[in-house]
Amino acid sequence: MQPTSPNSIIWHFPGVKLCRKLHDRPPFLPAARAGWQGLTGIESANGNHQGLAEMTEAGPHGKTKDPVSTAVMARCIDHVNLSVRNLEISVDFYSRLLGIELKEQGENGGTRWCILGAKDRFYVCFFEVRDGSYKPGDIHINHVGFVVDDMDETVRRIHGLGIRLAFNDKPVQWPRSRSAYVVDPDGIAIEFSERFGGGLDP
Incomplete structure (x- = not known):
């Protein structure tokens, strides 16, 4: 996988190239908050460019x-990448809540x-956005979901950390499972479900 210009990177597959824009990407896989423009389309082997909307409905031909x-x-999902206001506060909250530890840290362009x-x-990545x-009414992550083995024990541990659940401080009963919700320091909701996928696939 080799960048074709300083501002783009191409992933090669048989007969097709997936194009991404690249601006000062940090030294690890998660997309940088600023600059990483996302998948822009498909370029076939003959050089014809096709937008994502076209690609999802029909193939190159x-x-x-x-x-x-x-x-x-x-x-499976490997990680989630969140923008947060205060790195230290978020690291403390998520490490205590999820029992995960700091693996890597750095700075990219002042961020x-x-x-x-x-x-x-799993892994959770953070970019600090001080301001x-x-x-909620704009484009954002609505919530991040995790599956747990024991809902009652999960609720007990959340309360033991001094954290209240959303929705009257108790789990929500859905048609096929229960979920407990908490809100992180930046307002992002976290869901703990007692069945993978909420029991959508028996």
Whole structure:
């Protein structure tokens, strides 16, 4: 995988290239808050560019694709990357709540970042945005969901940390499972479900 210019990076697959914009990406996989512009489209082997909206409905030659046979088969979500106002406060909150530890930290263009995680569980990444504000009515992460083995024990431990649950300080009963919700220091909700995917797939 080699960048074709200082501002772009191309991922090569047979007959297709996935194009991403790149500006001062930090030295690890999660996307930087500022600059990493995201997937912009597909460029076929003959150089024709196709937007994502077109690509999702039809293949490079206009034929509808089977979403399973053409999809990238990721095993699970590896990490979530959050923008936070205060790195120290967020690190303290998430490390105590989730039992994860600081793995790596640094600074990129004046923006501090770090990664918390636990081997074979998950990772949570943070970028510090000192003047940022959480805007529920705008584009944002609505909540981050985790699955737990014992809901009652989970609630007991959350209360033991001095944290109250959202929704009257008790779990929410959904049609197939229960979920407990807490809110982090920046207003981002965290869900703990007693069934993976909320029991959508028995």
